[in-house]
Amino acid sequence: MSEPFKVGVVGPARVGKTTLLTAILSDTADLLAGTPVSVAPDEETESRVRRQKNQLRSAIEAGEFNTSALHGNREMAEYQIKLQTDGDVGLEIPFHILDYPGGWLNPDARKNHALAQEQWPRCRAHIKDSTMLLVPIDAAVLMEASTPAQRGAVPNLLGIGDVDAVAGRVWAKARNQRPDEPAVLLLAPLKCEKYFADNGGAGYEAGLLRQKVRERYEEVLEHVRKECPDRHVRVVYAPIDTYGCVELMEAEWLEPVPGELNFRGHYRFRGRPPKFRVKAAGTIMQELCRGILDGEIDRTTKRIDHELSTYTRLLERKAEKKGFWGALGYYLGGEAWDNQTERRYGQEEIARRQRQREQLHEAIKKLVAAPSDDRVEVW
Numbered sequence: 001m002s003e004p005f006k007v008g009v010v011g012p013a014r015v016g017k018t019t020l021l022t023a024i025l026s027d028t029a030d031l032l033a034g035t036p037v038s039v040a041p042d043e044e045t046e047s048r049v050r051r052q053k054n055q056l057r058s059a060i061e062a063g064e065f066n067t068s069a070l071h072g073n074r075e076m077a078e079y080q081i082k083l084q085t086d087g088d089v090g091l092e093i094p095f096h097i098l099d100y101p102g103g104w105l106n107p108d109a110r111k112n113h114a115l116a117q118e119q120w121p122r123c124r125a126h127i128k129d130s131t132m133l134l135v136p137i138d139a140a141v142l143m144e145a146s147t148p149a150q151r152g153a154v155p156n157l158l159g160i161g162d163v164d165a166v167a168g169r170v171w172a173k174a175r176n177q178r179p180d181e182p183a184v185l186l187l188a189p190l191k192c193e194k195y196f197a198d199n200g201g202a203g204y205e206a207g208l209l210r211q212k213v214r215e216r217y218e219e220v221l222e223h224v225r226k227e228c229p230d231r232h233v234r235v236v237y238a239p240i241d242t243y244g245c246v247e248l249m250e251a252e253w254l255e256p257v258p259g260e261l262n263f264r265g266h267y268r269f270r271g272r273p274p275k276f277r278v279k280a281a282g283t284i285m286q287e288l289c290r291g292i293l294d295g296e297i298d299r300t301t302k303r304i305d306h307e308l309s310t311y312t313r314l315l316e317r318k319a320e321k322k323g324f325w326g327a328l329g330y331y332l333g334g335e336a337w338d339n340q341t342e343r344r345y346g347q348e349e350i351a352r353r354q355r356q357r358e359q360l361h362e363a364i365k366k367l368v369a370a371p372s373d374d375r376v377e378v379w
Ligand SMILES: Nc1nc2c(ncn2[C@@H]2O[C@H](COP(=O)(O)OP(=O)(O)OP(=O)(O)O)[C@@H](O)[C@H]2O)c(=O)[nH]1
Pocket: 011, 012, 013, 014, 015, 016, 017, 018, 019, 020, 066, 067, 068, 069, 070, 071, 072, 073, 074, 100, 101, 102, 103, 190, 191, 192, 193, 240, 241, 242, 243, 244, 246, 247, 248, 267
């Protein structure tokens, strides 16, 4: 197997990482509706997503949104999803998205946790290899802090220091080492249904949310710029509704230990009956595919087509570790396909699959060309 395209996530516990990954899948499916290409999770990812959706459905039935109904992650998980043409076996573009318990982002917490110590190096390696890094942000914490003490607690609650250590340093450094690959940093405020008026709500604070994210994450962006002197990093701001039907009702600030504030949001369903209305999560797949297309694709495809000559060579290529652009050529240039089919199928079958390869290519172009959500900005 050649290298899949990797996506990393950095966000503290309970920010909404796992929920976001589910939303990406469903929104991508919508973006690809009407094309011959679909988004396919592997079996384990699918069952994880199904469990999550079921929990939500029963919450809707019960009429109560309980923020602790969904368990946090206990260990590292790699979501494996692929874009593939319908009915085909070998023609696909695989993406691996990393998920892990957000608590592990904190080095002190890792020290006391055997599993974290064991698995964190793998998480870190995945993040370094990721062409895209997602930074989910708890919008409620940012927006609902009003007293000086509450505002003072925000950086800690958002885990900005830990996010910075990974995004602003580890990831950015690794990206600078590979200036010819894409690098996208995606800041994604979540739990922000209340602040928008474009998805069934009546909020008017989109501008304020943007301003607060800019202020609080400026430090991280600054570090990314410093660590990446040799390349451009695309910074995308994308406030996402992972549910779209759950709205913050009340913000509660607790003080479990004197001088240490904690935030607890109370949410309720809106709409009758409440309906999932994922918003802007498809941006993530659009950005991933943009990275794949940008300028390189025709060149890669042509080169690969030219190079594909002997069976032996194909086998050698399959065994090689190819890096991002090599992997891209392998999948989109059709090597993955040739490897599986060249010797086994006749001319007609090859022609059919050739068409599917073009369809995949076209669908990805269409996905990238689709207008991005109005909320999304490139910074
Ligand atoms: N209202 C609202 N709630 C959300 C949103 N995204 C996540 N949540 C809720 O936030 C809580 C935490 O979500 P998770 O996806 O489990 O968070 P996580 O970051 O994966 O947490 P860990 O696995 O512990 O690191 C759950 O109760 C979710 O239902 C959102 O966009 N809006």
